[in-house]
Amino acid sequence: MIATSSTALWYTTRATGIVALVLLTGTLVLGILTAGRMRTRSWPAFAQADLHKRVSLLAMVFLAFHVLTSVLDTYVNVGWAAVIVPFASPYRPVWTGLGTVGVDLILAVAISSALRQRIRARTWRGIHWLAYGSWPVAMSHSLGMGTDASKLWMDGLAGVCSLAVIGSLVWRIGEYRKSRDRAISAGATTRSVSVRASERIETALSRSPVRSIPVRPGPGGTTTQIIERDRP
Amino acid sequence: MSAQPRIAVRFRVDPVACDAYGYCAELLPERVTLDEWGYPVVDGTPVDGDLVAFATRAAAECPRRAVLLEAVPVRRQGQPGSAPDGDGPGGRNVPSVGGFRRHP
Amino acid sequence: MSVTTLATAERLLFVDGGAASPLDLSGHIATHGAVAIPTRGDHSWKAGMFRAVAESGLLGRGGAGFAAAAKWDAVYRDPRRPMVVVNAMEGEPASDKDRVLLTYSPHLILDGAEVAAAVIGASEIVICIADHNGSAASSIEAAIGERRQAGMTARRMSVERPPGRYVTGEESALVSWLNHRPALPILRIDKSVPLNVARRSVLVHNAETLCQIALIARHGPEWFRQAGTLEAPGSTLVTVTGAVRSPGVLEVELGTPVAEILGRAGADVDLSAVLVGGYGGAWLDASRLATPYAPGPLADAGATHGVGVVIALPATSCGIAETAQLVRYMAGESAGQCGPCVFGLPAIADDLEQLAIGRADVEALDRIQRRSAVIVGRGGCRHPDGVVRVVRSALEVFVADAMAHAEGRPCPGYDHPTVLTFPESPATGRRSP
Numbered sequence: 001m002i003a004t005s006s007t008a009l010w011y012t013t014r015a016t017g018i019v020a021l022v023l024l025t026g027t028l029v030l031g032i033l034t035a036g037r038m039r040t041r042s043w044p045a046f047a048q049a050d051l052h053k054r055v056s057l058l059a060m061v062f063l064a065f066h067v068l069t070s071v072l073d074t075y076v077n078v079g080w081a082a083v084i085v086p087f088a089s090p091y092r093p094v095w096t097g098l099g100t101v102g103v104d105l106i107l108a109v110a111i112s113s114a115l116r117q118r119i120r121a122r123t124w125r126g127i128h129w130l131a132y133g134s135w136p137v138a139m140s141h142s143l144g145m146g147t148d149a150s151k152l153w154m155d156g157l158a159g160v161c162s163l164a165v166i167g168s169l170v171w172r173i174g175e176y177r178k179s180r181d182r183a184i185s186a187g188a189t190t191r192s193v194s195v196r197a198s199e200r201i202e203t204a205l206s207r208s209p210v211r212s213i214p215v216r217p218g219p220g221g222t223t224t225q226i227i228e229r230d231r232p
Numbered sequence: 233m234s235a236q237p238r239i240a241v242r243f244r245v246d247p248v249a250c251d252a253y254g255y256c257a258e259l260l261p262e263r264v265t266l267d268e269w270g271y272p273v274v275d276g277t278p279v280d281g282d283l284v285a286f287a288t289r290a291a292a293e294c295p296r297r298a299v300l301l302e303a304v305p306v307r308r309q310g311q312p313g314s315a316p317d318g319d320g321p322g323g324r325n326v327p328s329v330g331g332f333r334r335h336p
Numbered sequence: 337m338s339v340t341t342l343a344t345a346e347r348l349l350f351v352d353g354g355a356a357s358p359l360d361l362s363g364h365i366a367t368h369g370a371v372a373i374p375t376r377g378d379h380s381w382k383a384g385m386f387r388a389v390a391e392s393g394l395l396g397r398g399g400a401g402f403a404a405a406a407k408w409d410a411v412y413r414d415p416r417r418p419m420v421v422v423n424a425m426e427g428e429p430a431s432d433k434d435r436v437l438l439t440y441s442p443h444l445i446l447d448g449a450e451v452a453a454a455v456i457g458a459s460e461i462v463i464c465i466a467d468h469n470g471s472a473a474s475s476i477e478a479a480i481g482e483r484r485q486a487g488m489t490a491r492r493m494s495v496e497r498p499p500g501r502y503v504t505g506e507e508s509a510l511v512s513w514l515n516h517r518p519a520l521p522i523l524r525i526d527k528s529v530p531l532n533v534a535r536r537s538v539l540v541h542n543a544e545t546l547c548q549i550a551l552i553a554r555h556g557p558e559w560f561r562q563a564g565t566l567e568a569p570g571s572t573l574v575t576v577t578g579a580v581r582s583p584g585v586l587e588v589e590l591g592t593p594v595a596e597i598l599g600r601a602g603a604d605v606d607l608s609a610v611l612v613g614g615y616g617g618a619w620l621d622a623s624r625l626a627t628p629y630a631p632g633p634l635a636d637a638g639a640t641h642g643v644g645v646v647i648a649l650p651a652t653s654c655g656i657a658e659t660a661q662l663v664r665y666m667a668g669e670s671a672g673q674c675g676p677c678v679f680g681l682p683a684i685a686d687d688l689e690q691l692a693i694g695r696a697d698v699e700a701l702d703r704i705q706r707r708s709a710v711i712v713g714r715g716g717c718r719h720p721d722g723v724v725r726v727v728r729s730a731l732e733v734f735v736a737d738a739m740a741h742a743e744g745r746p747c748p749g750y751d752h753p754t755v756l757t758f759p760e761s762p763a764t765g766r767r768s769p
Contacts, residue, residue: 037253046255046293121296183678246523247674248716267710271675300525 009073016066018157021142023059024106025161028135030055032168036175053113060110067103095144098137105134135165240280241301243287245272249298256299259290278304347563347571348441348547349587357440358475361482364443371554373450375490382455386412389549392557393569398423398505398542399614399643401631404549407539411456411530414537418456420449421514421533422463424472424543425498427505428614429759430645433573434543436585438465438472441547442479446493448546451553453491456539461493464510466500473497502615502669506717507531507540509671514538520671521717544573564590568630568641576601578611578648578755588629595625597646606651609733611756613642615662616722618729619655638729642722647756654749655734656741658756659726660688665758666723677720680711684727691738694746701742704731 030052039045071078078096082089084104087097112119112127143158243263245256252270262283263275279287291299359367374381390405411418422445426434437445449461465473473495480493496514503509504519511531513519530537541549548570552560561569568590574597577583581602588597594610610620612629618639620627627633631641649655667681687704690696708724715721731738737747 039254039258044255044258045253046258046290049255049293049295244525246716247676247714248521248523250675252675267676267680269675269679271679271714273710273714 006073006075009069010075013066013069013073016062016069017142017145018154020059020062020066021138022157022161023055023062024135024138025164027052027056027059028131029164029168031131032165032172036168036172038171038175056110060106063103063106092145095141098144099141102134102137102141105130105137109134238306239284240278240304240306241284241287242276242278242304243274243290244276244300244302245274246298246300247271249296251296251298253295255293255295256290259293260286263287264290280306346587347551348437348444348544348573349585359441359443361443361479361486364441368444368551369554371447371451371550373447373454373490373553375454382457385451385455385553388552388557392552392560393567394545394548394552394560395568395631396542397544397548397572397644398507399428399616400507401641404541404545407530407541408452408456410528411537411539414530416532416535416537418453418458418530419460419462419533419536419538420453420456420458421510421538421540422449422461422543422546423505423507423510423540424463424465424476425500425505425510426466426469427500427502428616428643428645429502429757430575430577430611430614430647431643432575433585433644435469435472436573437543437547438469439475442476443483444547444550445476445543446479446483447550447553448541448548449493450488450491451549452539452541452546458539459491460536461491462514462533463493463495464498464514465495466504467497468500502666503671503717503719506719508717510540511538520673521719523716565628565630565632567632572629572644574629574644574646576646576648578646579603579605579607579650579653580648591628591630591633593626593628594620594646597629598625598648601646601648603648607648608651608653609649609655611647611649611658611726612645613640614645614722615666615756616719616726617642617645618725619649619659619733620729621733622651638732640725649755652749653752653755654692654737654747655730656688656737656746657692657750657752658754659730659734660685660692661754661758662726662756663688663723666719670719671717674715674720676711676714680707681720681723683707684723688727691741692746692750694741694744694750696742698742701731701738 030048034045034049034052037045038048067083070076071080071083076091078089078091082096082100084100084107086100086104087093088100089096108127109131112124116124139158139161142154243256243260245264250271252266252272254266254270254272256272257264257266260279260283263277263279264272267273287299287301291297291301357363386405386408389408390403394404395401396404396407424434424438424445426432445463446461449463453459453461463476465476477495480495483489483493498504498510498513498519501519503521504513506521508524508531509519509521511533512522514533524531530539532538548560564570564572571587571589574586574588575584576586576597580598581604583601586597586600588600594612598607598610607622607625609622610625611617612620612634618634620634620637620639624637627637627639629641629644629646634641649658663681664685667685670677670681672678684704684707687696687700691700691704704727708727711720712724713721740747741750
C-alpha cells in the first residue's frame with residue numbers, strides 16, 4: 001500500500017492537471033501551425049508536425065497521471081466510472097464531467113491516430129477535428145474546479161494559453177483565406193471551394209481577352225457528315 | 233562509412249495524393265525541390281547510403297502518404313542502377329553528399 | 337504498299353452515292369460479311385485470334401497508341417474474371433469519329449467487342465458513351481436490341497453514360513467512374529497490371545480499335561497490313577475541321593500526308609499551320625504538310641498522332657490567340673487533382689492571353705517556357721503533357737508572331753473569333769448505383 005497521504009495525491013492531481021493543460025495548449029497551437037503549413041528557416045514544417053505528435057504524447061502521459069491520482073485520492077469521491085463516463089462523479093459532477101469529456105475526446109483522437117493506417121483518411125480527419133473541442137473543455141474544467149482558479153498565476157497562465165490559441169487561430173484563418181483566394185484566381189477547384197466546372201470554364205473563356213465563338217452545347221465542334229469518296 | 237546498408241530506393245511522389253505540404257523537400261533536398269506553387273519536383277536518381285533514412289522518414293512523415301519508395305537493385309560495386317526515372321524533368325546529376333554527416 | 341498512291345481506304349466507313357447510311361444488322365452483314373465468334377472459344381481459336389491481332393500490329397486508336405495485343409496479353413494473364421469496356425467517350429472536342437462509328441457502324445464495334453471478349457474469356461461488355469451523346473447511345477442500343485433478337489446473346493451488353501468531360505475519356509478515369517467513384521484519372525504505377533471494375537480485370541478499347549479488330553477477325557492480319565505503313569498499319573479515322581470547305585470525318589490509310597487529307601476536305605485557303613492529334617496534340621507548320629499522318633513521322637516533326645484530328649488554321653488567324661484559348665479551355669478541363677496541372681496550366685494561359693493581345697511583359701515568353709518544362713511529366717495523367725506539347729509547338733511554329741506580340745505588335749488576326757471551338761462542359765457527376 002503506497003503511503004501517500006491524500007494531500008500528496010491532491011497536489012499531484014492539481015500539478016499534473018495544470019501541466020497537462022499547458023501541454024494540451026502547446027499541442028493545439030502546434031497542430032494549428034502544422035495545418036496552416038507554417039515554416040521558417042530554422043523551423044521546418046516537418047519538425048513542427050513531429051513536435052506536435054510528441055507533445056501530444058507527453059500531454060497524454062500527464063493527463064493519465066492526473067486522472068489516476070484524482071480517482072485514487074480518497075479525500076474526494078470521484079469514482080472509476082467518471083474516468084470515461086461524463087458527469088458520473090459524485091464530487092462536483094459538472095466540472096469533473098467536463099474533464100471527463102475532455103478525456104473522451106482526447107482518447108478518441110489518440111486511438112484514431114494509432115490506427116491511422118487502418119482507417120479511412122476522412123474518418124481520421126473528422127475525429128481529429130474533435131481535438132479542437134477538447135481544449136475549451138479542458139480549460140473550463142481547470143477554471144471551474146476552482147482550487148487554484150482564483151490565484152493570479154493560474155489566471156495568468158490561463159490567459160497566456162488562451163492568447164496563444166486565439167492568436168494561432170487568427171493566423172490560421174488568414175492562411176486559409178489566402179490559399180483559397182490563390183486557388184480561385186488560378187481557376188482551380190479545391191476541395192473546400194466547389195465551383196461548378198462548366199461555370200468555371202465559361203467564365204474563364206468569356207473573361208479571356210481573346211475572342212472565340214461562344215461556348216455552346218453539344219458534342220464535338222464538328223459537323224456531322226462523312227466526307228464522300230471522290231468518284232473515280 | 234564502412235557498414236553501409238546496400239539498399240537503394242527511388243523517390244517518387246503520387247501527384248494525385250500530394251497536397252504540397254513540402255516535408256519531403258525539407259527532409260530530402262538532395263532529391264526534392266519545390267516548384268513555384270509548392271509542389272515537389274523529384275530527381276529520379278536513386279537514393280543510397282545515409283540518404284535512405286531521410287527518404288524513409290519523408291515517406292513516413294508525409295501527411296497524405298504521397299511518397300512512394302521503389303527498391304532499386306544494387307549492382308556489385310554497391311552502385312545502384314542509375315537510369316533516372318522516366319517521370320519528372322529528367323535526372324539531374326546531384327553532387328554526392330557522402331562526406332556530409334547529418335542525423336535523420 | 338506505296339504511301340503516295342493512296343486511294344480512299346474504305347474499310348470502316350462505306351460511303352455510297354455521296355452519303356453514308358447507318359447499317360443495321362442485315363446491312364452490316366451484307367456490307368462486311370459475317371464472322372463466327374464462338375460463345376466459348378476453344379484454345380486454338382483464341383490463340384489464333386490473338387496471333388492475328390498481334391501480327392496485324394494494330395495500335396490503339398484512342399490516342400495512346402498502345403499495341404492492342406499487348407493489352408489482351410495483360411488481361412489474359414490476370415487471374416481475375418475479365419470484362420470488356422468500349423471507350424466511345426470521345427473526350428477530344430475536335431474529334432467526331434466515335435460518334436460517327438456509333439451511328440453508322442454500331443455492329444462493327446459490337447463485333448470487335450465480342451471478339452475481344454471471346455479471346456480473354458469475358459462474358460460482359462460495357463459500352464461507355466458520353467452523357468450528352470444521346471443519338472449515338474440510341475443507335476448502339478438499337479443495335480444491341482437487334483442482336484438480342486437475332487439470338488446473339490453470348491455476352492451481356494450494357495450501355496453506360498458517364499459525364500462527357502475531356503478527362504473522362506481517359507482509361508483510368510472511365511474505370512473509376514464505373515467503380516462509382518469520380519470520373520478522374522488515378523496514378524498507375526504499373527501499366528501492365530490491368531485496371532479493375534468491381535474486382536474484375538478490365539480490357540478497355542477505343543471504339544475504332546474494336547472496329548479494326550472486327551475487320552481483322554474477318555480478313556486476317558495480312559489484309560490489314562495492306563493499308564498503312566510498316567510501323568503503323570491499317571486505316572484510321574481523321575476528323576478534319578477549320579478552314580476547309582467540307583469539314584467532317586475521313587477514313588485514310590495511316591501514313592497519308594497531311595496535305596492530302598486536307599485536300600480531300602477541301603482546303604483551299606492559305607494556311608499558316610495545322611493542329612494535329614487533338615487539343616493535346618501539336619501544331620504543324622504549313623511548310624510541313626507533306627508529313628505523313630502516322631506516329632513515327634509526326635513525332636519526328638515534333639507532333640503526335642494522338643486522336644485522328646486535323647484542324648486547318650488559315651493565314652488570317654492568329655496562332656497565338658488560338659493557342660491561348662486552347663490552353664485556357666484545357667486548364668478548365670483539368671481533373672483538378674495535381675498541383676502542377678491545376679496551377680501551371682492557368683498560369684500559362686494567363687501569359688498566353690496577355691501575349692495574344694500584345695500586352696505581355698518581357699518575361700512572358702521565358703515564363704511560359706519555364707513553366708512548361710516544370711509541369712511536364714508531373715501530373716497524374718498525361719493531360720498537362722499534351723497541353724505543353726501544343727504550347728511548345730505553337731511557340732516554334734508561330735515564332736515570328738510570338739516575337740511580334742511580345743514587342744507589343746499583335747498580328748491583325750488576333751481579334752477574329754478563334755477557329756478552334758470549345759463545347760460547353762457539364763459538371764462531373766457520379767454513376768448512379
